[in-house]
Amino acid sequence: MPYFARLKLKDITGKNYQDALNDLKEQGYSDSTMSGINRTGRMIFRKALELELIKKDPTEFAYLKKDKKTVEQLEEEEIPKYLEKEELALFLRTAREQGLELDYLMFLILSYTGIRVGELVALKWKDVDFKNQTISITKTYYNPNNNTLEYQLVTPKTRKSRRKIIVDEEVINTLMKHKEVQNEVVEKLGDTYHNEDFIFAKIERQFGYPIVIKTVQNRMARLLRIAELNTELTPHSLRHTHTSLLAEAGVSLEQIMDRLGHSDDQITKNVYLHVTQEMKKEASHKFAQLMRSLRYKLHVNKMLTIHSHLT
Template sequence: MAKPRRRQAGEGSISEYTTKAGPRFLIKFTAAREDGSKRAVLRRGFTTRKEAAAALRMEIRRSEVGEWVEPSKQRLGAYLAEWIEGQRLSPSTLASYRKNIRLHIDPYLGAHPVARLTAPAVDAWMRQLEAAGRADGQGGLSARTVRYVYTILRSALGDAVKQGRLSVNPTDRSTPPSPSEARPPEMQAWTASELVRFLGWADGDDRDLAMGWRLLAATGMRRGEALALRWRDIDLDAGRLAVRRSVGVVKSKGAGEQLIEGPTKTGRARVVDLDSGTVAALRAYRAARGSLALELVRDSALVLSTLDGSHRHPERFSRRFVGQIVRARKALGEEGLPVIRLHDLRHTHATLLLADGVPVKVVSERLGHASATITLTVYQHVHPGMGREAADRFAALLKG
């Protein structure tokens, strides 16, 4: 094999060294600072000579055109603490980012200098999370969670590149779990008869909770949207309601948790028409609540509040649904009522409408999706039968 060509002055150099993980390569070159002075730069961790050579060419080119960025000595943990303070995100998203940085990034990568973080190091970190990343020590994180944490790190390092702290984002060359590997749990949906059977049973078990389940199933609202709904948002005469806000749980280490109202997931309000049965149920529910206390039915009052008028806790609300499913299956028979999650009432709403031929655009607007494309992607399992029906209709048109 021919020896690599000796590089000329100004072309930098590539050297091989040995690690426990196998051979690695480093590059060394001279770069110009902003003040015109020069410094020798050394970068390690490349897995192949070809990768090292590509990086060396890129760094020298940047130096020649004045775009080279001097590496920062700041540790990743310190940078992320600074970065998160500058993010314009919802309180719940900020709390989620902070929690994941604290549990899944800082313990593994926090001590690394930002400028020395490499794609192999990022890949090794993700494989660690997959193998044993749970904070309780009970195994690894799911591919979905690992990809979510990866997107946080990718966003933070992308900002470091924009700010001139990094020349390249190491996550650009890393290998996170693919979108297909990180897909959410398979959705479940009830048939119309199963939904009717459950709602009838729930109304006799707990009328307040039954109203919540009916609202979710009849409108496709998200849990937080339903729990933030106020009587002024509902026009019973017109048979419609406006979804304007959502309530969520914000958990902060050392500060406990808070229920905070904010905008909907897409940041946009929407109007959802109600069926006559749901309007009648809301009228009866409001009358019953008003008999307990007038404060519970004022325009500003929460529709699904606790008896003291405060927000129901979203996570406890979901647990109440799980408990009712268990009791309903005992009363109605396990074969007649499959187990679903609270969020699956939203899927049930969409699936029943799509299967009945309601246009995707209409269903998308009811659900509050950012676009009909999202609805098509999420509910593509409904479409095969609909496609056959469309083909049969087309054939009928040609015949007559």
């Protein structure tokens, strides 16, 4: 707005646009924020071009100045933080034993499916097939202001994001128990309950409305503190955790991508490669140990043979 509000679209030049990007960067905005600003700008001017409101797109040759990062920062970005399997077990046990209402089910599903938190809170009972033990992902939750009453359900970002995930029996059984409890609440509250079939629905004030994403984030932070685990982790970290455990279990990258609803994602690839490379190192180490053991046995047998000849 400060840069273009008083200008007509046709009067905005490539230099105007680039100067605006450079100025915003100098104000200290992060690379990710700048990327979002530029994406929005490009969408606006491309639409203007399509509608023939302008003859040339001023964003065509625009570029973003990037923060210069240290080697340590680059290495940290390459492999996102996630929970090891022992840590995940501790986290879920903490959620089950010390979690608030819905905590265990929320984090069990996130951990066992790798779905996004927006996909989680958008889940409805009709998305669950108890007989075939699947959960269908057909929508995601949108609510930038975290206002419970102003939520929107939108279609997933890509065609690949629409998917059906086979889940563990533990997930199905926990869902069944929750459904029984929720049915009692719905019956008790009657018309005061916003009955739109949401699995993760509020049971205090604004009854029946889906919980906001911020609630999931806050609940996870609380459990991480109690379990004395890395408090920098987020619900999205459980998606990376799921990737790492699938990789460790020998599931192919293609199958993992399909399960996560990715057509292509570099972070998922990085996690997968990191885990599989560690497994290869471990295999190499075990092989070397085996060979050392065999050499030792051969050496002992040889010494015993020599000793028997001498005696």
